[in-house]
Amino acid sequence: MTQSHTPFRAKHASSRLSALLVCGVALSVLPPTVSMAAEGPAKARSSAESVVAGGKPQRLIVNPTEDTTRGFAVTWRMEAGAGQGLVEYAEATPGPAFEEAVQTVTAQSEVVQYVPRNGAPVSATAHSAVIDGLKPETLYVYRVGDGRTFSAWRQIRTAAASAKPFTFLYFGDVQNEVESHGSRVMRMARRLAPDAALALYAGDLINRSDADREWGEWFDMAPDLHTELLTLPSPGNHEYGPQVEGRPGLAPQWRQQFTLPRNGPAGVAALSETVYQVDYQGVRFLSLDADAITDYPDLADATLKWLEARLTDNPNAWTVVFLHYPIYSTAKGRDNAELRAALEPILRKHGVDLVLQGHDHTYARGRKDGPVYVVSVAGPKQYVGGERGWATRKATGVQLFQAISVDGADLTYKAYTATGGLYDAFRLSKPVRGKPARLIDLTPKSVELDLKRAP
Structure with a gap:
């Protein structure tokens, strides 16, 4: 019906x-x-x-x-x-x-x-x-x-009823000069991953939460992508403004412009359409509201209980969590210790495979006793990289997008620059469901980019 x-x-x-x-x-x-x-x-x-x-x-x-x-x-x-x-x-x-x-x-x-x-x-x-x-x-x-x-x-394909191969895109912060700089990343993503079915955004889609012209730029940056791929956004701190009656001041455009699943924590209106679950062909995607977790103890409690339940009752072979603030930071002078203390034990306990993040305006990828953590940036705003000893591959001053393909027991991750160069890659192999995936590093032999462009 x-x-x-x-x-x-x-x-x-x-x-x-x-x-x-x-x-x-x-x-x-x-x-x-x-x-x-x-x-x-x-x-x-x-x-x-x-x-x-x-x-x-x-x-x-x-x-x-x-x-x-x-x-x-x-x-x-x-x-x-x-x-x-x-x-x-x-x-x-x-x-x-x-x-x-x-x-x-x-x-x-x-x-x-x-x-x-x-x-x-x-x-x-x-x-x-x-x-x-x-x-x-x-x-x-x-x-x-x-x-x-x-x-x-426009055209859109419904998901298969069982696990089948597919590709999804992941973008870190676009945030600034969205149409002029962000659009070339989106065009390259469509060119190199023409069959992608979904697009994930890890927050900070725009810079000023309620600036309507900036939202207009965000839509104009990738009209074909947003209308023919299922788009899954997770809010960042720049989607929030001042509190409204003591609750998070989410940009009014968020719920006006996105129609997302309302399967987050029951009865918690503040988390509606920011915390949600999507199952797609053998992968469970979980969007978390990082601001809610870090700034509001009651919303953090509701989110963590919901996350535990969704990870416990999970029939999918793969699990991807995406949120704005990094569990392990990549920019100089940043560390989200409280967020890490709250989330990492749950992610490890339930065997989450991949955690996709933004916020730090640099690139890093690494594994810490469980999930593979990635921080990426799609827009022109770039920070100086900090201590990233946890990371296998790093970059500073580079705009990137990620194309991630799932095919049965294998998940293959590729990060590309705005000019189309392959910058990072790895494969997770999980021949036995429920067991930790084996990581096969496919990093290109090119040097790491460190362009040191400060904001």
């Missing part, structure tokens, strides 16, 4: 409105269909400076549902006066014959208006829909619009 996505902003509207009033911002009361948000005192701006979404679908992205074999989620936005959001989809055919079998789903549509701390006032209509009841391992076409204007047709 095809279902539309449950509204994902209305439940936060009252707290956001309260936050605005506490900040002393005079705002008129809006209809129930209008959602407002801010992360601090609003700055007076003329209406001419407002960020108003255009008449065509923008910021289109496809995210995973809890059952990746049967569906996918689509999110996009249009101008505030747009009509009801619609998704049209069908099984893909070699030609246009699929148009004879198109089905339509009505999206959850909501007017979004707010005055961010960073940038001009925003006015748009957010749309979100979950397409389900599909066939496993099947290519579908879809497009979105409002009945008058539609996007181009």
Whole structure:
């Protein structure tokens, strides 16, 4: 059965409105269909400076549902006066014959208006829909619009019902100069891994959490990737602003622009769509909210209990955890000792294979009595590397992306530079399920890059 996505902003509207009033911002009361948000005192701006979404679908992205074999989620936005959001989809055919079998789903549509701390006032209509009841391992076409204007047709394949080979991409922080610098990394990733099925982001997608133009750049940086690969983002510290009523001030755009599985800690609204699980063809992916773990003891407790449960009841051969803050740091002067003390025993106990991270704006890969830990950076902001004695391969001043392929008992990892050079590689081999994987180092014989570009 095809279902539309449950509204994902209305439940936060009252707290956001309260936050605005506490900040002393005079705002008129809006209809129930209008959602407002801010992360601090609003700055007076003329209406001419407002960020108003255009008449065509923008910021289109496809995210995973809890059952990746049967569906996918689509999110996009249009101008505030747009009509009801619609998704049209069908099984893909070699030609246009699929148009004879198109089905339509009505999206959850909501007017979004707010005055961010960073940038001009925003006015748009957010749309979100979950397409389900599909066939496993099947290519579908879809497009979105409002009945008058539609996007181009895009294609997405549902997951196989059993473990089968596939490739996924992993990106560290993009954060700054997202479209101008980040886009070449994304293009190279698509060129070298054209059959990738998923894309993971380890936080700091943008620099200023509520800066709407920066979010626009993030979507413009990789439109083909975001619309034809399942995108799995995990929030970084730059997706957070000031607290709202004592809770994490997640960028208002996060839940407006992403429709992610709501299978995180039960009843903990602050972790909704930031802590979640996705199973895909023999791999369990677990997104953790690093800020929540480090800054809020109650959220850390809820997350760790959830993580234990998801790792204990795990039928998949491989497990990948991704989060923003590194368990083992790579930048000079940084160390996340408390995070390491909280997470590492759980990761070791349950045989997690791979931990993918960001934040430190350098590159390092190494293994410490259990998982292989990776810290990477996709954007131009680069830090000076610190003590990384735990790491087998390191880099400073280099933009990278990672293509990771899973095929039965083998997981093969390759890290490439923005110019397409293979920089790091290894293989994990796990012939017996439940036993630690054997690491086979495939590091190229090139010298380590240390360009020492400080921020």
